[in-house]
Amino acid sequence: MVKTGFETVHLILLNMIVVPAWGIFLFVLFTIVFIIFSWLYLAGTFQRQRPYHLTGIGASESHFLTTIASMSDSLITAGYPLAFWSDIDTIQAARLELIDQAQTLIQFETFKMSPGKRAKDFADALCRQAIAGVTVQVLADSYGAKELPASYWQRLQNAGVQVLFFNPFSGRSPLDYLRRNHRKLLIVDQTIAMVGGAGISDLWDGKDGKSEQPWYDFEIKWQGDAVGMLTGFFWQHWLTAGGHVDLNQHHPGRSQAATPSPVLITPGEEPSTGDSPIRSLFQLCITSAQRRLWLASPYLLPDQITCEMLDQACRQGVDVRILTMGPKSDKAYVYYTSRQRYGPLLRSQIQIHEYQPSMMHGKIVLIDDDWVSFGSANLDPRSFFHNDELNLCTNNAQLISQVAAFFESGFEQSEVVQLGPWQRRPWQEKLIGRLGNFFYWQL
Numbered sequence: 001m002v003k004t005g006f007e008t009v010h011l012i013l014l015n016m017i018v019v020p021a022w023g024i025f026l027f028v029l030f031t032i033v034f035i036i037f038s039w040l041y042l043a044g045t046f047q048r049q050r051p052y053h054l055t056g057i058g059a060s061e062s063h064f065l066t067t068i069a070s071m072s073d074s075l076i077t078a079g080y081p082l083a084f085w086s087d088i089d090t091i092q093a094a095r096l097e098l099i100d101q102a103q104t105l106i107q108f109e110t111f112k113m114s115p116g117k118r119a120k121d122f123a124d125a126l127c128r129q130a131i132a133g134v135t136v137q138v139l140a141d142s143y144g145a146k147e148l149p150a151s152y153w154q155r156l157q158n159a160g161v162q163v164l165f166f167n168p169f170s171g172r173s174p175l176d177y178l179r180r181n182h183r184k185l186l187i188v189d190q191t192i193a194m195v196g197g198a199g200i201s202d203l204w205d206g207k208d209g210k211s212e213q214p215w216y217d218f219e220i221k222w223q224g225d226a227v228g229m230l231t232g233f234f235w236q237h238w239l240t241a242g243g244h245v246d247l248n249q250h251h252p253g254r255s256q257a258a259t260p261s262p263v264l265i266t267p268g269e270e271p272s273t274g275d276s277p278i279r280s281l282f283q284l285c286i287t288s289a290q291r292r293l294w295l296a297s298p299y300l301l302p303d304q305i306t307c308e309m310l311d312q313a314c315r316q317g318v319d320v321r322i323l324t325m326g327p328k329s330d331k332a333y334v335y336y337t338s339r340q341r342y343g344p345l346l347r348s349q350i351q352i353h354e355y356q357p358s359m360m361h362g363k364i365v366l367i368d369d370d371w372v373s374f375g376s377a378n379l380d381p382r383s384f385f386h387n388d389e390l391n392l393c394t395n396n397a398q399l400i401s402q403v404a405a406f407f408e409s410g411f412e413q414s415e416v417v418q419l420g421p422w423q424r425r426p427w428q429e430k431l432i433g434r435l436g437n438f439f440y441w442q443l
């Protein structure tokens, strides 16, 4: 058929514009995918796990603390837990109250901050104190706080708050961006510290589009020498982020506690896949349990060796129970990836309790009636190998009973996962789980 002049021009344009455009589009797409995979590959995302074998020490042994401290790069100090809260309104109110009480110095570092009422209330409190002359230092993780607009930080800075961001993206060292500051820490006047899991975010109020119920989490208020040490850990990060520390102005004060308990602090600073203080801490906790090992972690991605240690504990008659997030997780793909790895745990008769009302976000290990370890670290590769974390461990009897009650209430509001129904879960869940596991080392 003879083409008209118009059709010929149209065909020429098609060949000159549309075909090259598709070519460019596919080339750009391929390049982006190639860069992402190369990046993940170079970061060790697809590596095989190195062997790591550890067997036991009893939690009641007198040398437990020294052993666990030396093997997890932790420091031994002392402190007293003044309060334990597991209600989100109370936790956020207690933080604001503590900020209001500050006389000289407020230090705060965290991972998750997002726009909303909690972020506004927090900024109001910090600005009030900065304007009143209190030194206020805020260290926000540049990834975790990325949703907050520049105007939020500008308002804080205008009031005199010193704001720094942990590890912003740099084109000169892009892989470094995978290291995040996962710590959650508020210190006032170097005398009182609050450690827990809640971010500065309305998510913890249940505003996550899933449940409308507050997340299950906790916070502990501390007094004693441990607070001085936590101040030092904060300053390490502050210096790394480019901040100025004047030890003449704010010399490490000694927070007094009338009846201190031993406290172990694990800063989990800049771990690597070969050397992880947080992994050592978790595995030492697991291997030292003799009667009870209750473990809470929202994101539950234990590696094979940790699963074997949990299995061993079960075989030795230890009551091993795990409290974790349920279907109302804030990250569905991590939930399905976690579930994909339940098989060995369920076959070992380990009870996995999935919290039902909302997101379960507490991170704790309870060992017998003797020790409790808690803080920012999840049982996952990100906390083991990539993040800076902050965990504390103590044998304070009152805190142990409060933590046991936290677990018991969590178990009551959970469903125990059974092997049969788990095996019959929908294929879509299995598919997401398999895909998620492909990126296991970065989760």
Ligand SMILES: O=P(O)(O)OC[C@H](O)CO
Binding pocket: 111, 112, 182, 197, 199, 203, 298, 330, 378
């Ligand atoms: O990283 P985490 O464990 O502090 O959890 C943060 C939440 O997932 C916020 O989305």
